[in-house]
Amino acid sequence: MYRSATFLTFASLVLGQQVGTYTAERHPSMPIQVCTAPGQCTRESTEVVLDANWRWTHITNGYTNCYTGNEWNATACPDGATCAKNCAVDGADYSGTYGITTPSSGALRLQFVKKNDNGQNVGSRVYLMASSDKYKLFNLLNKEFTFDVDVSKLPCGLNGAVYFSEMLEDGGLKSFSGNKAGAKYGTGYCDSQCPQDIKFINGEANVEGWGGADGNSGTGKYGICCAEMDIWEANSDATAYTPHVCSVNEQTRCEGVDCGAGSDRYNSICDKDGCDFNSYRLGNREFYGPGKTVDTTRPFTIVTQFVTDDGTDSGNLKSIHRYYVQDGNVIPNSVTEVAGVDQTNFISEGFCEQQKSAFGDNNYFGQLGGMRAMGESLKKMVLVLSIWDDHAVNMNWLDSIFPNDADPEQPGVARGRCDPADGVPATIEAAHPDAYVIYSNIKFGAINSTFTAN
Numbered sequence: 395m396y397r398s399a400t401f402l403t404f405a406s407l408v409l410g411q412q413v414g415t416y417t418a419e420r421h422p423s424m425p426i427q428v429c430t431a432p433g434q435c436t437r438e439s440t441e442v443v444l445d446a447n448w449r450w451t452h453i454t455n456g457y458t459n460c461y462t463g464n465e466w467n468a469t470a471c472p473d474g475a476t477c478a479k480n481c482a483v484d485g486a487d488y489s490g491t492y493g494i495t496t497p498s499s500g501a502l503r504l505q506f507v508k509k510n511d512n513g514q515n516v517g518s519r520v521y522l523m524a525s526s527d528k529y530k531l532f533n534l535l536n537k538e539f540t541f542d543v544d545v546s547k548l549p550c551g552l553n554g555a556v557y558f559s560e561m562l563e564d565g566g567l568k569s570f571s572g573n574k575a576g577a578k579y580g581t582g583y584c585d586s587q588c589p590q591d592i593k594f595i596n597g598e599a600n601v602e603g604w605g606g607a608d609g610n611s612g613t614g615k616y617g618i619c620c621a622e623m624d625i626w627e628a629n630s631d632a633t634a635y636t637p638h639v640c641s642v643n644e645q646t647r648c649e650g651v652d653c654g655a656g657s658d659r660y661n662s663i664c665d666k667d668g669c670d671f672n673s674y675r676l677g678n679r680e681f682y683g684p685g686k687t688v689d690t691t692r693p694f695t696i697v698t699q700f701v702t703d704d705g706t707d708s709g710n711l712k713s714i715h716r717y718y719v720q721d722g723n724v725i726p727n728s729v730t731e732v733a734g735v736d737q738t739n740f741i742s743e744g745f746c747e748q749q750k751s752a753f754g755d756n757n758y759f760g761q762l763g764g765m766r767a768m769g770e771s772l773k774k775m776v777l778v779l780s781i782w783d784d785h786a787v788n789m790n791w792l793d794s795i796f797p798n799d800a801d802p803e804q805p806g807v808a809r810g811r812c813d814p815a816d817g818v819p820a821t822i823e824a825a826h827p828d829a830y831v832i833y834s835n836i837k838f839g840a841i842n843s844t845f846t847a848n
Contacts, residue, residue, distance in 0.1 A: 414484030429839030442520040446580040464606030474598030478572035501834035504781040507827035519780040534772040540844035544832040548629040551817025554831030558775035560620035572597025586638030586664040588617035617653035621771035630690040632793035632810030636668035639767040669746035677731025695719035711769025753806030788817030
């Protein structure tokens with residue numbers, strides 16, 4: 395909900411739009427299964443690619459960095475277009491530099507902090523590829539998406555996130571002449587937060603107006619917006635799933651009010667809050683966590699179903715349902731226990747309207763088109779898998795008290811059991827560098843085709 399990127403903490407960082415040759419790019423394999431009925435699944439040979447914002451970028455004819463700390467190389471990058479011509483993004487050492495490994499076929503392990511010879515890397519974000527140079531596009535309507543997760547080593551303040559963003563299939567390679575790297579090197583990220591910390595947008599460097607947010611990142615004049623479906627944002631103590639819509643139905647560069655920074659939040663192209671289903675926030679404080687109904691000390695399966703009004707792949711999105719499977723037992727999502735919200739365990743237009751009213755929140759989700767708009771975006775989505783900490787609001791929106799100055803007894807303020815200070819990045823990076831999440835056994839297909847119960 396308040397997503398921001400975290401990066402390498404040494405000098406050789408960030409994306410350029412040419413292609414470097416110093417490190418070969420080898421995408422880790424992560425096969426998935428596509429299902430038509432229970433037990434009738436076929437394997438697809440998919441792989442993942444690291445987001446370009448994490449990569450080393452240097453001048454095209456040498457090792458000189460194009461970006462160091464939180465500053466651009468003024469000689470190589472006097473403006474956005476020139477910078478894109480002068481700078482090259484290079485291949486990635488997935489395990490050695492970023493702590494991204496595949497412990498078994500179909501499994502992906504993302505380590506939170508990875509120390510290496512040059513310093514350390516914090517967090518990572520990868521995308522699922524259909525081929526070596528194209529992202530896999532999903533139409534989620536009238537389908538379900540299932541995966542296994544192990545969050546037992548993800549403490550308060552961290553977020554192991556699995557979500558879909560309305561990115562371009564080729565990462566913008568054909569659409570923007572300044573982008574010579576494309577999906578093969580993880581370009582073209584966008585989401586509903588309209589992030590302004592993306593270094594290259596639409597084939598140009600985001601150098602204009604760039605200012606350092608901290609010692610290793612910053613924000614520029616432009617942001618990049620698109621719809622987003624958060625399947626899973628979680629640690630071992632809290633979780634939420636959340637649709638986010640936009641007034642546009644494709645990747646769109648923003649500036650000024652349209653990016654929705656600060657007080658312009660509800661003037662943005664996109665709905666940054668979304669319509670979230672967080673069991674703890676919605677009144678059931680015994681459903682998710684260590685030793686709870688869904689016991690986060692052990693792996694489990696997450697099933698998300700996208701139900702249409704006419705039961706077809708082209709119908710209007712009606713509702714989004716959630717199930718868990720642990721130890722062979724299917725666990726339905728928790729039921730809401732909040733005054734003013736009808737008892738339900740799925741997301742629908744009615745739920746969103748009631749939840750926003752009960753919590754006193756701005757229903758910008760509905761204003762920008764709600765479930766119908768979300769359904770349109772779900773026809774062409776790219777899968778994102780990540781681990782991150784939150785330099786904006788310490789992940790309090792997910793697992794603690796938010797806003798921090800609000801009364802935790804008021805409806806919607808308490809999102810989880812965590813202390814607000816647990817998510818301070820400097821604290822959590824020092825205390826839990828070995829934290830990690832494992833995603834595995836991804837399946838996609840017809841509703842009720844990807845999971846079974848004992």
